[in-house]
Amino acid sequence: MPEGHTIHRLAEDYEARFAGGPTRVTSPQGKFTDAAALLDGTPLEHADAHGKHLFLAFRTADWIHIHLGLFGKVNFGDAPAPPPTDTVRLRLANATSYVDLRGPTTCALITDDEKQAIHARLGPDPLRADADPSAAYHRVSRSRTTIAALLMDQKIIAGVGNVYRAEVLFRHGIDPYRTGKDITPTQWDAMWTDLVALMREGVRHNRIDTVRPEHTPEAMGRPPRVDDHGGEVYVYRRADLPCHICGGEIRTADLAARNLFWCPTCQSR
Ligand SMILES: [Zn+2]
Structure with missing residues (x-):
């Protein structure tokens, strides 16, 4: 999708x-x-x-x-x-x-x-000028559902799919199984701001790139990702491969009917 x-x-x-x-x-x-x-x-x-x-x-x-x-x-x-x-x-x-x-x-x-x-x-959409992230946080902060499932719920936040949810959680070091009520306002604001920037880049380039400049293939001297979806990512569809940051294995599990990907070492907050 x-x-x-x-x-x-x-x-x-x-x-x-x-x-x-x-x-x-x-x-x-x-x-x-x-x-x-x-x-x-x-x-x-x-x-x-x-x-x-x-x-x-x-x-x-x-x-x-x-x-x-x-x-x-x-x-x-x-x-x-x-x-x-x-x-x-x-x-x-x-x-x-x-x-x-x-x-x-x-x-x-x-x-x-x-x-x-x-x-x-629909929930607020990070790509819309009229979006109000506090409306989304209001619901997130009252929920016992995992943040990984909440990010996929279009009634809470609209437009985030499987790639952006996995990547934004990685970029903020957040354990995908953390419940919504345990996400702090600071963490939510940081993730929202990041989604706005990442998704705007996605519109501009018509693909999803989420790695920071220091983690590109050129900067790390590693081969580029090979995937039909293109784009450089940290965890999405990288199950069993080494994490770009800690070298540990990226894990996968089913969550909210889609495959979740995360690094248990880097995402412990
Ligand atoms: Zn890691």
Whole structure:
């Protein structure tokens, strides 16, 4: 499942290619045909993201709400667009670009009120200017659930996925099994500030890099990580490999339905 930085990057890319001019809106697969017909020919006004939810505004009160889920994919290309396959749920096209959406969990036309209700269900998103980290800490600090599970709960903090949760806990030396109520305000503020910076970098580079300058392959004289997701990380998908800092083995376990990775030596706080 993509993490929040991917969705914010998609919002930027939709705007960069389509905002302002008339847009052809179609649903080659047929599942979004009626809504597409309503929007066809009108300009995309802007795009917005909150956590893993993407919103495309076409008129003042009409939004396309997209959630990619596990299998959704978005592909941008330059015009002329090739004939769409029948798996394309939503295609936008103009004189210079096209973008195809396939396999989303959600692709629906919603009103502004419905959009507000989605925002209200989600926790603050470190990538949004309106995010209030104290709202998240209010819930974290009252919870007996592990911090590793709380970081994946979109109602508490939106947009953090499996990679960022593992990496931010490592960067702050925090034991992933520590309960929310044992996380101090200082620890929470430091993790939040770090997530804002790391996730902004993620939007900029469209990948997740979390190692500090002194731990890059060049600085350490080690080979770069080999992984489809790219990016240099401390613990994510590094089970049984030596920790970049202490040399001990990185561990893995199932937590909140996803594989957790951590270093028991470095993460003891
Ligand atoms: Zn370590």
